[in-house]
Amino acid sequence: MPLVMDADRMSRALTRISHEILERNRGLDEIALVGIRTRGVPLARRISRSLHEINGDDVPTGALDITLYRDDLMRHPVGPQPLVRRTEIPFSIDDRKILLVDDVLYTGRTIRAALDALIDFGRPLAIQLVVLVDRGHRELPIKADYVGKNLPTSLKQSVQVRLQEIDGTDEVLIEGEA
Amino acid sequence: MTTSAETPTAAVQLKSRHLLGIDGLDADEITLILDTAEAMKEIGGRAIKKVPTLRGRTVVNLFFEPSTRTRTSFEIAEKRLSADTLSVATATSSVTKGESLLDTVRNLEAMSPDMIVMRHASSGAPHLLARTCRSTIINAGDGMHEHPTQALLDAFTIREHKQRLAGLKVAIVGDLMHSRVLRSNIALLNIMGAHVWACAPATLMPSHIDEFGVRATTSVDEAVDGADVVMMLRIQHERMHGHYIPSLREYFTMFGLTPERMRRAAPDAIVMHPGPMNRGVEIDSAVADGPFSVILEQVSNGVAVRMAVLYLLSGRDSVDVLDVH
Numbered sequence: 001m002p003l004v005m006d007a008d009r010m011s012r013a014l015t016r017i018s019h020e021i022l023e024r025n026r027g028l029d030e031i032a033l034v035g036i037r038t039r040g041v042p043l044a045r046r047i048s049r050s051l052h053e054i055n056g057d058d059v060p061t062g063a064l065d066i067t068l069y070r071d072d073l074m075r076h077p078v079g080p081q082p083l084v085r086r087t088e089i090p091f092s093i094d095d096r097k098i099l100l101v102d103d104v105l106y107t108g109r110t111i112r113a114a115l116d117a118l119i120d121f122g123r124p125l126a127i128q129l130v131v132l133v134d135r136g137h138r139e140l141p142i143k144a145d146y147v148g149k150n151l152p153t154s155l156k157q158s159v160q161v162r163l164q165e166i167d168g169t170d171e172v173l174i175e176g177e178a
Numbered sequence: 179m180t181t182s183a184e185t186p187t188a189a190v191q192l193k194s195r196h197l198l199g200i201d202g203l204d205a206d207e208i209t210l211i212l213d214t215a216e217a218m219k220e221i222g223g224r225a226i227k228k229v230p231t232l233r234g235r236t237v238v239n240l241f242f243e244p245s246t247r248t249r250t251s252f253e254i255a256e257k258r259l260s261a262d263t264l265s266v267a268t269a270t271s272s273v274t275k276g277e278s279l280l281d282t283v284r285n286l287e288a289m290s291p292d293m294i295v296m297r298h299a300s301s302g303a304p305h306l307l308a309r310t311c312r313s314t315i316i317n318a319g320d321g322m323h324e325h326p327t328q329a330l331l332d333a334f335t336i337r338e339h340k341q342r343l344a345g346l347k348v349a350i351v352g353d354l355m356h357s358r359v360l361r362s363n364i365a366l367l368n369i370m371g372a373h374v375w376a377c378a379p380a381t382l383m384p385s386h387i388d389e390f391g392v393r394a395t396t397s398v399d400e401a402v403d404g405a406d407v408v409m410m411l412r413i414q415h416e417r418m419h420g421h422y423i424p425s426l427r428e429y430f431t432m433f434g435l436t437p438e439r440m441r442r443a444a445p446d447a448i449v450m451h452p453g454p455m456n457r458g459v460e461i462d463s464a465v466a467d468g469p470f471s472v473i474l475e476q477v478s479n480g481v482a483v484r485m486a487v488l489y490l491l492s493g494r495d496s497v498d499v500l501d502v503h
Contacts, residue, residue, distance in 0.1 A: 065217060068221075068229040068230070068231040068259075068489075069229065069230060069231075073231060073493075074231075074232075074234070074235070074492065074493075080191035080493060081191070081489060081490055081492070081493035083214075084214050084217040084218070084486075084489065085217050086216055086217045086220055087217070087220050087221075088220070116230070117229075120224060120225075120226045120228070120229070121224060121225070121226075122225065
């Protein structure tokens with residue numbers, strides 16, 4: 001399995017994204033981070049730490065579970081339902097710029113679900129999208145604002161993101177034939 | 179959806195497409211329902227208390243016995259998941275014209291609902307439907323048999339306060355003979371490893387109570403002593419066709435939960451009641467409204483637990499009609 005990102009490169013990519021966030025938003029007063037479960041959550045926390053190191057500001061950080069908003073939920077006639085986990089957004093998103101964070105951007109359907117979910121919590125000033133890896137093959141008109149790495153893939157391949165907090169290691173791997 | 183490898187499905191799933199009772203569930207399935215309910219609870223705290231999950235699904239609430247709490251709770255749970263829901267009040271339905279249960283349900287089924295939530299005075303009524311219906315059947319209380327979602331919401335509430343069920347002493351006090359809540363709770367608490375004490379006057383103690391795997395006693399003081407949870411059950415006048423207790427006042431003196439009796443319980447004990455309460459019969463108002471009481475939390479948690487059940491069962495339809503478990 002070819003390694004496309006190791007711990008060092010991942011850390012640099014997240015630091016770069018943090019700088020870009022500061023550059024684009026002029027101050028962090030009205031910003032909040034929301035990570036998409038599972039791996040978007042630790043990524044959002046890391047960006048929050050990184051922003052604090054650069055700027056000294058504490059950016060509120062939440063976790064969003066999009067399971068109940070999936071567009072493929074009731075399409076399987078028989079089978080186990082996906083696991084629902086807790087959404088934790090302990091702040092008002094009204095009039096805030098929300099940075100939505102996920103590990104891999106692929107079809108765009110997760111992000112569509114996340115946008116619907118977020119809107120149920122209030123009316124943010126804006127929503128921007130942060131992803132560690134953009135692997136292409138969009139099925140919806142969705143585009144990331146901050147990308148750790150653009151990774152051209154074939155449909156047969158799968159991209160594995162592993163994070164210290166969940167998997168005990170930081171790496172991005174690509175599986176399968178090109 | 180992000181990577182082809184990542185569609186987090188539960189390692190555990192519900193084996194049956196119906197929820198007829200706690201009997202038939204295992205510890206992993208119960209834990210899955212309780213964990214899912216934790217996620218559902220958060221939705222009730224939002225400004226917009228609704229998710230699109232069951233859009234386009236139809237749920238019929240068919241209550242052949244009076245109910246405020248359970249029916250409202252199911253309805254709210256269904257609406258929060260965006261299901262189309264309707265409640266059939268049998269007092270104004272064809273049931274009063276002599277239609278049989280099976281015919282009523284077959285006619286409802288002809289309109290293709292996905293789920294039927296049913297309460298019935300006869301034990302086993304939902305099991306009968308489950309054998310013949312295409313829809314998913316959820317038992318909302320059948321006679322003196324089971325009331326699974328009540329036991330699940332009780333377990334959820336206990337777990338919120340105690341962070342566990344295993345090893346706890348749970349005293350269940352009241353009219354045990356007529357109680358489906360008792361039967362479902364005993365089944366669930368035994369599966370999860372709690373120690374259940376059953377306390378009732380001898381006339382209201384189910385026969386063969388020992389076979390339920392509980393400690394039976396007629397002394398409230400003994401049952402409550404060191405208990406982590408005290409669950410009071412209602413005196414069910416409507417199911418009593420005989421003289422079981424000398425008088426309500428006498429019952430309160432012997433079995434009513436008073437602040438004095440609660441002093442024997444663990445210092446951090448909780449008091450539960452599935453409702454509706456008879457104040458001054460099985461429970462003193464000072465206890466019902468007191469610091470140990472989690473009675474209203476049970477009601478709020480009921481919505482989250484029923485959302486979890488509806489969600490988990492909705493992934494499991496369109497299978498063989500004869501597949502009961």
